[in-house]
Every structure is written in C-alpha cells, then in structure tokens.
Amino acid sequence: MNGACKRVWALAAALSCGSCAAPLMKLPPGPGTTSVDASEALREATNACRDISTITAEISVNGSVGGRSLRARLHAGLTAPSSARLEAVAPFGQPVFILVTRNDETTLLLPRDRRVLEHGRAAEVLDAVAGVPIDATDLRLALTGCPAQARAQDAKQLDEDWRIMPDGDGSLYLHRDARTAPWRLVAAEHRPAGAPAWRAEYRDFQQGPPAAGLPKSVRLTSLDGKRFDLRLGLSQVELNPSLGADAFAVQIPPGTRPIDYEELRQSGPLASPSGGK
Numbered sequence: 172m173n174g175a176c177k178r179v180w181a182l183a184a185a186l187s188c189g190s191c192a193a194p195l196m197k198l199p200p201g202p203g204t205t206s207v208d209a210s211e212a213l214r215e216a217t218n219a220c221r222d223i224s225t226i227t228a229e230i231s232v233n234g235s236v237g238g239r240s241l242r243a244r245l246h247a248g249l250t251a252p253s254s255a256r257l258e259a260v261a262p263f264g265q266p267v268f269i270l271v272t273r274n275d276e277t278t279l280l281l282p283r284d285r286r287v288l289e290h291g292r293a294a295e296v297l298d299a300v301a302g303v304p305i306d307a308t309d310l311r312l313a314l315t316g317c318p319a320q321a322r323a324q325d326a327k328q329l330d331e332d333w334r335i336m337p338d339g340d341g342s343l344y345l346h347r348d349a350r351t352a353p354w355r356l357v358a359a360e361h362r363p364a365g366a367p368a369w370r371a372e373y374r375d376f377q378q379g380p381p382a383a384g385l386p387k388s389v390r391l392t393s394l395d396g397k398r399f400d401l402r403l404g405l406s407q408v409e410l411n412p413s414l415g416a417d418a419f420a421v422q423i424p425p426g427t428r429p430i431d432y433e434e435l436r437q438s439g440p441l442a443s444p445s446g447g448k
Contacts, residue, residue: 195392196358196372198344199329209326212334212345212354213318219377219384220317225250228314228408234392234401236302241401243267248412249314254419255293255307270296272307273419279430280421286430287423299435302399303391304366313371314405316356316386318343340364353384360394368394382408 206212230245246258253274259267265282272278277291279300288296298304305313312319318338326336334345334354341361347354355376362368373386385408392400 195370198358199333201327201329201335203327203329203335206326206328206334206336209323209328209334209336209345212347213321213323213326213336213343216345216354216356217317217321219382220315223315223317223410225411225414226311226315226408227412227414228405230314231404231406232401233404234390234399236399236401238397241301247314248414248418249307249311250414250419251308251311253293253307254414255310256419268300269421270300271419271421272296273416275306278421278423279435280423280427281430282424285424285427287427288430288432288435289423291432295432296435299432301401303369303401305369305391309361313359313391314389314403316359316371316373316389318356318359341368367398369399370394377408381410 225248227246227248230247232241232243232245234241244260246260247256249255253272255270255272257268257270259269261267261283267281267283269280269282270277272293275293277288277293277296279288279291279296281287293306294304294309297306297310308319320337320339321343322337326334329335331350332347336343336345338359339361340363341359343356344358344360345354346357355373357373359371360368361370370390370392372390372392373388374390375387377383377385377387382405385405387405389403389405390401391403
C-alpha cells in the first residue's frame with residue numbers, strides 16, 4: 172500500500188466492523204394514486220433551500236465504506252452551479268486532504284505527503300477517496316435537501332402523509348408528521364445509468380435561524396448496502412456567504428508528486444487485503 176495513502180486513511184478513518192449500521196428509513200410502497208397537492212407540498216418542503224446558492228458548514232462524517240468504518244471532520248464550502256472545497260481536518264497540523272473543484276475540474280491535495288491529483292472529475296475523485304460517486308452539484312443539493320429536477324405534475328399520493336415524485340434519475344419522498352405539520356423532503360433515491368444506486372435521507376431539521384428548515388443530519392448510502400453508508404452531521408452552517416474564486420483554488424507546494432486514481436482506490440477503504448479491486 173502506498174505510504175501517503177496509508178497515512179491519509181490512518182488519520183481520516185477508524186477501521187472496524189461496519190455491519191452495525193442503523194436500518195434505512197422505511198419508505199411506503201407504491202404505486203399510489205395521483206396527487207393533487209404535490210406542487211404545494213414540494214414548495215413547502217423546499218422553502219428553506221430554494222434560494223441557497225452558497226453554503227459553508229462543518230461536517231462530521233461517520234459510517235462505513237466498503238465494509239470498514241470511516242470517521243472524519245470536514246470544512247466545506249459549496250457554491251452553485253458546481254464549485255466545492257472540502258478540507259478533511261486532522262487532530263493537529265495540516266489537513267488530511269484538500270479537495271477543490273470548479274466546473275468539474277478537480278484537484279485533490281494531500282499536504283502531509285506532498286501528493287496531488289490534478290485535472291480530475293469530482294465524482295471520480297470522491298469515489299476514489301470516500302466511495303461516494305457524486306459531483307459538486309449533487310453534493311450541494313444532497314446537503315441542503317434541495318432537488319434539482321422534481322416533477323410535481325407526475326407525483327403520486329402514497330397515503331395521507333406521503334408523496335412521491337420523479338426527480339432526474341430517481342425519486343423524492345415527501346412526508347409530514349401530521350396534517351398540521353410541514354412537508355419535508357425525507358428521502359431521495361438516485362439510480363444513475365451505469366453507476367450504483369444510492370439514497371439520501373434527511374432528519375433533525377433546524378428549528379431556528381440561520382438555517383431553519385434545513386436538515387442537521389444527512390445519510391448517504393448505496394442501495395446495495397455494500398459500497399458506502401455515511402451519516403453526516405452539519406453544524407456552523409452559513410447560507411449564501413460570499414465565496415470568491417480563490418476559495419476554489421489550491422496552491423501546490425514545490426516538490427509535490429502526482430498520485431492517480433488507482434493508487435487512491437487501492438489504498439482506500441474499498442481496497443482488498445491484497446491491494447486489488
């Protein structure tokens with residue numbers, strides 16, 4: 172195993188059995204009947220996130236990737252349409268990694284080991300590093316619980332307090348706890364062509380400013396139950412701060428050597444004991 176990658180995962184991950192994850196949210200089965208109030212429900216469910224173009228937050232990450240547990244703390248900044256900066260914070264010293272992406276041009280820097288992957292694609296880099304094949308746009312929408320292509324006109328009513336509607340490559344599930352309670356987006360399933368299906372689940376919604384109505388807890392999990400299952404806790408959330416272009420750039424120190432996808436995959440949580448796929 173590459174020494175740089177060993178240290179990345181020694182700092183970012185606590186390796187143990189990942190088989191004790193909580194069960195997924197139980198979603199009601201379809202097909203349901205035509206919904207006449209889906210547009211109103213969607214408006215209410217997305218009221219808190221519709222006007223968000225930029226978000227910064229601290230994110231605690233707990234869960235498993237490839238059957239091995241992962242724990243990390245991230246500083247994140249994301250802005251529409253497709254820019255992101257993620258820093259994996261170490262207990263002391265330099266970050267474990269710095270990932271920046273803009274218009275899907277992605278750089279991953281490992282400052283402690285002076286290794287760098289340049290000119291990558293966000294989904295491929297995040298897949299190699301953390302097992303989650305989503306890009307900056309998907310990550311921003313997943314963290315805020317804001318769908319991009321919801322089709323309320325095709326929504327179905329599953330029962331009095333559940334609505335399901337198509338959204339791009341998957342489906343959204345809206346729920347309310349009672350007739351007088353607000354509608355919330357509680358789950359979104361994604362089934363991209365040629366890639367693993369995955370789900371985002373939302374819980375613990377903020378009750379007051381500055382992020383009222385946004386989820387404090389987000390779960391990202393592959394539907395096969397094997398690739399990844401991560402629980403994200405959001406804190407120190409700031410909405411629509413000004414983030415300049417320099418926030419999505421990274422300085423490469425002299426003497427930094429390249430690292431490629433294969434090295435990251437072989438040495439990351441998805442690696443087999445022999446270092447192969």
